[in-house]
Amino acid sequence: xxxxxxxxxxxxxxxxxxxxxxxxxxxxxxxxxxxxxxxxxxxxxxxxxxxxxxxxxxxxxxxxxxxxxxxxxxxxxxxxxxxxxxxxxxxxxxxxxxxxxxxxxxxxxxxxxxxxxxxxxxxxxxxxxxxxxxxxxxxxxxxxxxxxxxxxxxxxxxxxxxxxxxxxxxxxxxxxxxxxxxxxxxxxxxxxxxxxxxxxxxxxxxxxxxxxxxxxxxxxxxxxxxxxxxxxxxxxxxxxxxxxxxxxxxxxxxxxxxxxxxxxxxxxxxxxxxxxxxxxxxxxxxxxxxxxxxxxxxxxxxxxxxxxxxxxxxxxxxxxxxxxxxxxxxxxxxxxxxxxxxxxxxxxxxxxxxxxxxxxxxxxxxxxxxxxxxxxxxxxxxxxxxxxxxxxxxxxxxxxxxxxxxxxxxxxxxxxxxxxxxxxxxxxxxxxxxxxxxxxxxxxxxxxxxxxxxxxxxxxxxxxxxxxxxxxxxxxxxxxxxxxxxxxxxxxxxxxxxxxxxxxxxxxxxx
Amino acid sequence: xxxxxxxxxxxxxxxxxxxxxxxxxxxxxxxxxxxxxxxxxxxxxxxxxxxxxxxxxxxxxxxxxxxxxxxxxxxxxxxxxxxxxxxxxxxxxxxxxxxxxxxxxxxxxxxxxxxxxxxxxxxxxxxxxxxxxxxxxxxxxxxxxxxxxxxxxxxxxxxxxxxxxxxxxxxxxxxxxxxxxxxxxxxxxxxxxxxxxxxxxxxxxxxxxxxxxxxxxxxxxxxxxxxxxxxxxxxxxxxxxxxxxxxxxxxxxxxxxxxxxxxxxxxxxxxxxxxxxxxxxxxxxxxxxxxxxxxxxxxxxxxxxxxxxxxxxxxxxxxxxxxxxxxxxxxxxxxxxxxxxxxxxxxxxxxxxxxxxxxxxxxxxxxxxxxxxxxxxx
Numbered sequence: 068x069x070x071x072x073x074x075x076x077x078x079x080x081x082x083x084x085x086x087x088x089x090x091x092x093x094x095x096x097x098x099x100x101x102x103x104x105x106x107x108x109x110x111x112x113x114x115x116x117x118x119x120x121x122x123x124x125x126x127x128x129x130x131x132x133x134x135x136x137x138x139x140x141x142x143x144x145x146x147x148x149x150x151x152x153x154x155x156x157x158x159x160x161x162x163x164x165x166x167x168x169x170x171x172x173x174x175x176x177x178x179x180x181x182x183x184x185x186x187x188x189x190x191x192x193x194x195x196x197x198x199x200x201x202x203x204x205x206x207x208x209x210x211x212x213x214x215x216x217x218x219x220x221x222x223x224x225x226x227x228x229x230x231x232x233x234x235x236x237x238x239x240x241x242x243x244x245x246x247x248x249x250x251x252x253x254x255x256x257x258x259x260x261x262x263x264x265x266x267x268x269x270x271x272x273x274x275x276x277x278x279x280x281x282x283x284x285x286x287x288x289x290x291x292x293x294x295x296x297x298x299x300x301x302x303x304x305x306x307x308x309x310x311x312x313x314x315x316x317x318x319x320x321x322x323x324x325x326x327x328x329x330x331x332x333x334x335x336x337x338x339x340x341x342x343x344x345x346x347x348x349x350x351x352x353x354x355x356x357x358x359x360x361x362x363x364x365x366x367x368x369x370x371x372x373x374x375x376x377x378x379x380x381x382x383x384x385x386x387x388x389x390x391x392x393x394x395x396x397x398x399x400x401x402x403x404x405x406x407x408x409x410x411x412x413x414x415x416x417x418x419x420x421x422x423x424x425x426x427x428x429x430x431x432x433x434x435x436x437x438x439x440x441x442x443x444x445x446x447x448x449x450x451x452x453x454x455x456x457x458x459x460x461x462x463x464x465x466x467x468x469x470x471x472x473x474x475x476x477x478x479x480x481x482x483x484x485x486x487x488x489x490x491x492x493x494x495x496x497x498x499x500x501x502x503x504x505x506x507x508x509x510x511x512x513x514x515x516x517x518x519x520x521x522x523x524x525x526x527x528x529x530x531x532x533x534x535x536x537x538x539x540x541x542x543x544x545x546x547x548x549x550x551x552x553x554x555x556x557x558x559x560x561x562x563x564x565x566x567x568x569x570x571x572x573x574x575x576x577x578x
Numbered sequence: 579x580x581x582x583x584x585x586x587x588x589x590x591x592x593x594x595x596x597x598x599x600x601x602x603x604x605x606x607x608x609x610x611x612x613x614x615x616x617x618x619x620x621x622x623x624x625x626x627x628x629x630x631x632x633x634x635x636x637x638x639x640x641x642x643x644x645x646x647x648x649x650x651x652x653x654x655x656x657x658x659x660x661x662x663x664x665x666x667x668x669x670x671x672x673x674x675x676x677x678x679x680x681x682x683x684x685x686x687x688x689x690x691x692x693x694x695x696x697x698x699x700x701x702x703x704x705x706x707x708x709x710x711x712x713x714x715x716x717x718x719x720x721x722x723x724x725x726x727x728x729x730x731x732x733x734x735x736x737x738x739x740x741x742x743x744x745x746x747x748x749x750x751x752x753x754x755x756x757x758x759x760x761x762x763x764x765x766x767x768x769x770x771x772x773x774x775x776x777x778x779x780x781x782x783x784x785x786x787x788x789x790x791x792x793x794x795x796x797x798x799x800x801x802x803x804x805x806x807x808x809x810x811x812x813x814x815x816x817x818x819x820x821x822x823x824x825x826x827x828x829x830x831x832x833x834x835x836x837x838x839x840x841x842x843x844x845x846x847x848x849x850x851x852x853x854x855x856x857x858x859x860x861x862x863x864x865x866x867x868x869x870x871x872x873x874x875x876x877x878x879x880x881x882x883x884x885x886x887x888x889x890x891x892x893x894x895x896x897x898x899x900x901x902x903x904x905x906x907x908x909x910x911x912x913x914x915x916x917x918x919x920x921x922x923x924x925x926x927x928x929x930x931x932x933x934x935x936x937x938x939x940x941x942x943x944x945x946x947x948x949x950x951x952x953x954x955x956x
Contacts (some may be wrong), residue, residue, distance in 0.1 A: 149653070150652070152654050152655070152734060153651045153652065153654050153733040153761075154651065154652040154654070155653075155655055156607075156610075156611035156614070156652060156653045156654060156655025156691070157607060157610045157611055157614065157652050157653075157655075158614075161610050161614065162610055181651070183650070183651070183761040183762070184646075184647055184650070184761065184762050187761075188682060189651075189733070189761075217650060217651050217652075218650055218651065251646070251649065251650045252649045252650060253649065253650045253651070253652050254607070254610075254649075254652065347896065354896060373896060436730045457844070458844070458898055459896065460822075509845075514646070537813050540789070550745065554828075555646075555835075555891065564644075566646060
């Protein structure tokens with residue numbers, strides 16, 4: 068069962084070996100769990116399936132992203148960085164928005180420790196300082212901490228030692244280790260770790276509520292949450308690393324589009340009410356953005372899908388003469404305000420119905436529109452969609468375009484630059500399907516010197532470690548394969564240093 | 579003379595990023611450390627090259643090493659200050675002014691952090707007017723300022739002083755080897771020069787150029803104008819190409835990230851292809867085989883919507899960019915400079931340097947200042 072909890076709707080689908088048995092859509096409720104209960108009951112009833120026949124539940128949620136953006140329910144945290152005498156020029160949380168720092172920064176310390184790129188220790192840990200810090204954290208009543216050491220993705224000894232010390236000395240303290248979350252890039256990784264630490268207590272409550280809701284329905288299957296790279300983590304891991312759920316929404320809808328269409332390389336248009344989000348599928352996964360990503364005003368280096376959005380959707384306002392479409396939209400008031408639903412506002416959906424692209428609402432309400440106006444607006448819609456597709460392509464040839472989302476009726480049957488326009492069945496719940504079919508991943512990111520070893524042996528070792536990480540995360544060893552290899556030579560290090568980043572994925576074990 | 583504030587710092591960071599021509603390291607980290615010093619009440623003043631007296635002792639300070647190290651093992655912050663103190667001890671003289679070696683990228687801001695800590699003014703100018711991969715490629719070395727004495731310091735304030743090396747190429751080799759031992763990044767202080775030598779060799783007003791460039795881009799973003807047009811109005815130069823990245827090829831050559839970026843045209847360039855060769859920084863842009871722009875002219879990739887610079891480290895397929903061609907500073911276009919920073923110096927024997935039309939923004943500011951000075955009654 069795949070569940071997607073979005074800002075507006077909660078969707079659920081029930082899949083049996085890739086085939087959709089049932090799906091449902093309900094408004095998201097403020098407590099989240101009630102909405103989940105409703106959709107799950109609905110799909111179970113539709114499919115006439117007993118709850119104990121469900122093998123696994125995969126859930127995608129924007130709940131934790133929203134908590135950061137809205138500064139709600141965040142815990143006060145301790146942030147420890149190991150790196151002195153390096154890194155003193157920029158202390159932890161330096162570039163955070165003041166309101167967020169004030170809300171969460173309970174205790175911040177910069178301490179000796181960390182490693183050089185080649186594994187040499189920068190400085191030994193200061194155990195007496197660490198012991199004092201443990202007492203201070205207890206005094207302050209802080210319940211969650213983030214630990215970040217310089218070069219911990221490559222050499223984690225200090226980060227692990229301090230995390231272990233905190234765990235043994237401060238009862239009940241939740242600890243986020245930066246290397247579990249981020250890549251090289253100290254500030255961005257530390258920021259992600261600190262955001263995660265703020266969210267852990269909330270994640271414990273929320274994920275427990277999810278589990279209780281499912282248990283209430285008699286669902287005993289394990290719960291997984293989707294991550295921003297389109298893969299899954301166990302509920303237990305998600306409770307400790309909720310930050311990894313950020314941006315899983317667009318990723319899930321693109322992964323769902325891939326599975327529904329059977330295509331691994333294509334462009335996906337997710338047409339909503341206000342915007343169209345578009346991304347490229349490469350080898351079945353969304354292509355990642357290469358820029359630093361800012362969440363709630365905090366710079367991070369997450370694995371985020373490269374999504375381009377334009378202000379065009381089913382609810383986009385159309386000028387009375389048809390010469391402009393969007394970016395303003397009636398949004399979720401489409402069912403009240405659009406002409407086809409008896410309203411007074413001319414929207415892109417009205418144009419689609421008037422032109423015969425779609426049949427919904429009351430077509431007689433748009434029968435009076437002049438064909439010239441309709442044609443003008445259609446030309447604008449088609450042109451903007453064609454430009455969007457073109458901007459995402461990586462080669463000149465036409466590529467298949469997969470259309471999903473509630474506003475997909477806007478998209479014409481033929482689109483410039485598209486080899487074909489595919490509208491898979493169940494496109495309205497592509498995101499929940501994407502959650503349901505997600506795989507499990509493992510990643511390594513390290514700098515290696517090619518002195519004393521060949522490039523091939525260094526790559527092979529990194530590949531093996533990535534596969535091992537995927538298996539540890541719950542992947543079936545027989546299905547694990549490497550899906551991404553990135554090698555970036557490092558300038559100014561004459562020892563032929565290369566940064567290697569490898570991602571392996573596999574199917575969920577026993578799923 | 580003018581004083582740095584947070585708003586100006588923000589703008590200089592953007593300008594320095596664009597002038598990095600694809601390399602130079604990310605100035606974001608330097609910005610945060612300088613901003614912190616300003617918030618602590620420290621001050622940074624920028625002085626015109628004209629106002630530096632003949633007998634001043636001007637020292638170029640900054641950081642050298644791998645940008646990939648710099649994003650993980652963030653600076654302690656005072657490494658270049660430790661190097662400066664070592665150089666001063668060697669010379670038995672105190673520095674009176676600081677100057678940036680390289681306005682493009684991270685080293686635009688490092689001297690400002692040192693200036694804030696040491697309470698010394700920073701000269702409005704630098705040795706490159708952009709970014710280059712090697713030390714001998716600055717105008718101080720090109721126009722005869724001795725490379726040594728030179729000093730390096732690491733995060734522990736371990737010091738290495740080179741009393742004498744025969745030239746900047748030799749210093750580049752020795753300093754690079756020391757930097758690796760220092761964990762891949764170090765603070766430097768060199769060369770030291772008199773005020774008279776500075777005025778003869780410095781590329782003038784490049785701090786003001788970075789400031790105006792960043793201000794223009796920020797204003798355009800705020801007012802929803804085209805930030806690319808705004809940038810070009812400050813730097814001079816033109817749009818070479820609009821397109822999207824379709825291939826990036828990288829390889830290591832003698833410690834440098836060399837490679838090729840290929841773009842496919844969008845908008846008015848649809849149907850054309852652009853190839854950019856880089857060695858840390860962008861070197862040559864060829865459209866369908868025809869050379870459009872060559873080093874030392876500046877070839878800058880920027881995001882088509884925001885004019886945010888796209889460096890050779892992060893460039894990857896699918897990015898939609900605009901390629902800017904900006905005329906090089908006049909001091910980089912002389913025969914003696916082209917021997918060091920022209921296409922032949924980067925191994926392109928058959929490529930001829932044909933200067934892009936127009937005047938470099940820093941030179942234009944210098945000309946304005948001279949005209950103003952002439953108009954003022956004495």
